[in-house]
Amino acid sequence: MKPIVYREIEGRSAGYLALLGVLGVLIALGLGSAYYMEHHGHIVTGMTNQIVWGMPHVFAVFLIVAASGALNVASIGSVFGKTMYKPMGPLSALLALALLAGGLTILLLDLGRPDRLIVAATTYNFKSIFAWNVILYSGFFGIVGVYLWMQMDKLMYKFAKPAGFAAFIWRLILTTGTGSIFGFLVARAFYDSAMLAPMFVVMSFSYGLAIFILVLMASYSWSGRPLGDAVVNRLKNLQGVFIAGALYFVVVFHLTNLYFTKHHGVEHFILVGGGGITTLFWLGQVILGSLVPLAMVYHPKLGKSRTAIAVACVLVVLGGLAQMYVTIIGGQAYPLVLFPGYQESSSFFDGVVHPYSPSLPEILLGIGGFAVAMIMVAVGVKVLRFLPDSLDNHAVDPHAK
């Protein structure tokens, strides 16, 4: 087996520059939106005192969850010793860092006082799971950064396994923390569940891998490097397992809620009576985001088509955004129950479902965060040797036919 050769992409083609240009415009729009929101206040967004977290959080939490999932390919190589995954380790770690950076950018720019970033970074309340997440995110950058170095420096490669192990453990804790941001909200019927943390972990496997497959296929196809079926097949089969795993958790989550009478109201809202939320759950998250891509990757014919695999991955990403919308917006739209058994009404919208229509700046900020992540990957693979020259069947597996 020939040693794997990593090389920067040339990065001079019109296509590459156009990609950077498009991403640059999206980032500029995102930053412009953030400035607009900060200047006028959140009054220009669709967020209210009822729906306090909106579209920026849908994108940000999705990207943060996907970030830890994107690291899985590297972990499978380093921690579980699967040779085929090792060459993709550096790209996997780069993508993980980029997605986290993109997600955090959104989160920070949505703050009411982003100028007080220094306060968020220096003042901690250690009982807050949110503060813990700040530490987990910073730690993720540090640990995955070191892990990348171990993977890419020949002299340090012997430490890649322990570094990979540390990164793997850290990412599990990180997603547990992200899930717990919602899971620890005891007052809200849809969030008060320990199921959220493990569910977010399994979802991160799925979302992260889907983005990884898309980035991998795009960079190999656009840079004209060979990408063999052995790699793609292995990855898409794994994707199928992760989709099924995430779906399993969704089913168990709702079944537990349905067993508790006090949660019937919110479950009825999400599953049956929530209008747009309900449609998004069934059509977006379950059918298009889970069942269809699951069928596609395992379909005897479609499962062999690169286009079909790419479409399946895009569906997983869109389904993931739908899931975040249902979780974050749906969970808030259902009114808080202050007096169980009573019908409540007030000038502050007690007892009624809270409407939410995301404004353009919010969506642009979210997409801007996505673009931040993608531009980091695009620039990263040009300036450093992240991508193996070849990932054809013989390069990754000498016994491949």
Add this chain to the structure above:
Amino acid sequence: MSEQEKQTTIENEGRRGFVAAGVAAAAGLAIAPGVTLLDVAHARPADQPASSKNRWGLLIDSTKCKTGCNDCVNACFTENAIKQGDKETDSQWIRKVELKDLRTGHTASLPMMCQHCAHPPCVDVCPTGASFKRADGIVLVDRHICIGCRYCMMACPYKARSFVHEELHDQNPDVPRGMGCVEACTLCVHKIDRGDGTTACAQACKEGAILFGDLNDPESEISKRLATYASTEVRADLRLDTGVRYQGI
């Protein structure tokens, strides 16, 4: 109250401009040992920190609270210089909630505000510690370190908090508030600290449905009423030990 303490109290009465000078002097002079007028009982020297010997709270009797009456709400908005609006982005520190039991038809009306929990979820979740509980049980937002993440609003079981969505003008000098931060009922902390011994909502209620007092003082009226009559916390299942308690629901 020792002689020296009393002296300090009276001295500080004069130092602080919260009541017209004559009234303050009269109040100070009128005190005989053992007789505590409201303002002296609650007055704390300006240079002394709030103490955990007190726990300020409210007892709300929903049987006295009238449907459609909004006096407490209006008083709160006036006191704290909040522009009253009906938009979903408008701040509401206090609101009247109308309740109807769908099985029995029983109805009730009551004001709902920050419940000043002993174990406040908003304080637990705040990443920077901006949301905090003062020694005397008042839950506040330190706007100097609030970054506007709104996690406390997600965590509050009472929907008591509001986020300031727009630039504000003409604040009450005693009640600073501004865009990009979260805010809520302060239990009129500025009034408590200057020794008013009540809140704007309690003062405004003609029916006497809102009683302000020190839950830690067994001799206070609120403690006596709580000891005599049944009362409840909203979302008592969460065991937050609220400083605001209700009768008649």
Add this chain to the structure above:
Amino acid sequence: MRIPTIKTMGTWLASLAVVLAVGVSSLAIADGGAKSAKEKAMLEGVKGDKCVMPTEDMRRNHMKYLKHHRDETMHQGIRTTQFSLKGCVECHASPKNNSVIGTNDNFCQGCHAYAAVKLDCFECHSTKPKANAAFHPIAGQAPGLAADMRKDMAAAPQTNAAGAAQ
């Protein structure tokens, strides 16, 4: 780790010198401002004959006093008046617009604009004195916060200053 060479040390020293030079010159500007009667006349809104601390001290340290006091007031409910922002506004609001900000002639804004330092207090804090004490002809006899502050200062200026400097 590399041992610093003469050259790198030289660079360090040079940058240190630059930092010091900038620092000293900015102090010089502040002192110069203190002496210039023109500067003083520029800002509107100065009631009474003296501030809660000597003017020189206030010019340089008012932000420290305010911040210390802010944390004590916010978290512990200590409401002494000497370093209360409300007190600043009470004395320094301009007779023209009854505010400390609004134009570059106003007391807070004027100096902050001159020194190019962002002023973050008044997004939340009122820029105007409390209505009953406003426009009082003789500040020294105003029955409001300003009068209390004077009493406070007369009573224990030393203790308060020491407390605030902690």
